[in-house]
Amino acid sequence: MPPITDLPPELFIEICTFLPPSDLFILSQVCRKFYGYLCVPTSSTTQQIWKESYSRFIPKENIPQPKGMKTTKYVELLMMERGCQICKQVMRCKIYWEFEVRCCKECFLKKTVTYISI
Template identity: 60%
Template sequence: MQDISVVITNFPPELFIEFCKLLSPDDLFRLSQVCRKFRNYLYAPNSSTTQQIWKNSRIKFMPEETMPPPEGMIEKTYVELLMINRGCQICNKRNKECKIYWGIEIRCCNDCLIKNSVM
């Protein structure tokens, strides 16, 4: 009998794409941590299929976020920035108020911004 992890990681790409269409952005991030193959599928910045997976998930699970990403920003990065409930991307604290700094493509709290900025 085959190991289930081998079966899952050998999904045909077409089936993987269909599966991803059902997932929330949080679930897509979790799936990207399962194995290198899934991460490569979901983090491919030049793949129109990958961009469409993230866009569909954003539209379906974040309906208030109707604006497209800023020019030059990929969907995955855009979705990650919009997920304010995940807290600061630097200190990982969820209980701090965070802001999105579009110019540097990061979501962080004021303390981390000050500590990590060059003045």
């Protein structure tokens, strides 16, 4: 039996459209080939796979994808680990959409500069 990495790209893409975003994220970390199919930010096919997946698995009442944000980043922030991406604290984290990061208030204050302090 040939390995799954030998699947034709068209078949792999078709299968991926039926997977939830969390599975796509995990699959993208299996090997370079899958990462290439699922995480190329300039690929319209990549973006379409993620859009179809989150439209199937993320309830419509969730926050809409911000303009200019890649679908992969949107899904990662919304559905992947819930902790701070900086200190890994699990409690009291918030998604700062304009910075494309999920972090706690303490890390946010440490890593950003206010307009007034400039």
